[in-house]
Amino acid sequence: MADDASRPFAGLADVSISEDIAVEGDISVPVGTSRRDDELSTLDEPVKDTVLRDLRAVGNKFVHVLYPKRSSALLRDWDLWGPLLLCVTLALLLQGGAGDSQDQGGPQFAEVFVIVWVGSFVITLNSKLLGGTISFFQSLCVLGYCIMPLTVALVVCRLVLFLANNSISFAVRLLVVGASFGWSTFASTAFLVDSQPPNRKALVVYPVFLFYFVIGWIILTFSP
């Protein structure tokens, strides 16, 4: 029985083949029973497990952004769930800008998306042209995840604006956005510069600085 289980093609042994065919040996599935169970389980596992595993991976990367130190965690297992989540959150929270209904007091949903993704694309292209060894999606992953401090700042700004809208609240917002902008730039630098030639780090950091500056500026000047 065990024999049959581990050699599913054993029944074909008596199929006639012409003599000059150089086929030798058995065709047997080279897995043990336990490994076969694991294989089946990743296909048959409950959706909840898959989702939780992915969420845990995303959460792990968020933690790495919160405490940025030179590590390859973001680069090794890159994914774009976190950047998508952050981008959608940012775009949704920036809705409902000041003024009339057709006004441009706040950026459109698509505008935020375009800024984030095209900006990340340009920065990635720039870092590759300068001789970076990081791949395209790894860079997108890092830049997307490092928007997290700015998203947190946007949440704080909206709360502050909900409470008051005067010069003190502006000063508080300026402080919060400034700090988160610095944090974002520092975090992304910690992940990106290792893949660059050592004498060109400043050339790579500058567009990242501009990118987060633009996003920070949009957050700061948002008024509901």
Added chain:
Amino acid sequence: MENMDDTSGSSFEDMGEIHQRLKDEEENPEPDQEPDQEPDQEFLGMKGLKGQLGRQVADEVWEAGKRQASKAFNLYANIDILRPYFDVEPAQVRTRLLESLIPVRMISFPQKVAGELYGPLMLVFTLVAILLQGMKTSNTEIIGGTLMGTAIGTCFGYWLCVSGLVYFLAYLVNAQITMLQTLSLLGYGLFGHCIVLFVTYNIHFHFLFFFLWVLVGGLSTLRMVLVLVSRTVGQTPRLVLCGTVSALHLLFLLYLHFSYHRIVQGLMETLEHGNHMEPMQPVPERIAVPEGIADQILG
């Protein structure tokens, strides 16, 4: 070039190259056998497992992979076309930024123009960021477009179109300058614009703007003009080329300042003269509703 050592995701590139090399070796000595081989292969494949089936499957997988690899390789190759123009050091960029405001002394022989695109590209993006800051500060409302789109369109449009125009004129008057050098020259000329706009979007005095416009704008224009003069022969060609560049360069700065500044000016005047003066409406057309329709709407 160490720049070419891009090891990320390069496995199929390497395989593609190996396969291409093998195919070249195969093809060059025996160009006629290729069309004959395929029907043989298929025939044998149908007949039996002479190892041909396995090889054919592997070949098909290879062709599919190779097609994908070629597409990706073309994408990488396009990036590699631009790579030499980004081969700069931070110190070089800094030097070139400062030099863009210093007119050259000698015009008797062609002045060197750096052929790189990193500095100009970053300056265009910086200008976009500064414009955005200026537009937000002055609460500019742009109907039918977005702030970001307008800023990017303006800056990139200026850089690319005026460079193209200058290159075309240079071609007509036989000046010794390439498209890359024009892009680079005009791009670095935007450094002066960035400085002036950054200062005057935050400190709103007309006199200061005009002073900086003449000083900084003038210096960067002078530098560009002298470089072009050193590369052109003849009075009229020089006049045409340099006149065009100066006019467009200085007028662009004027345009950037005033088109996004009048709102703030309106507000400033309101604050200075008290409340008896209305602030300027950003888009007066929007509130110009004909009387009859207004009455109908309001009942």
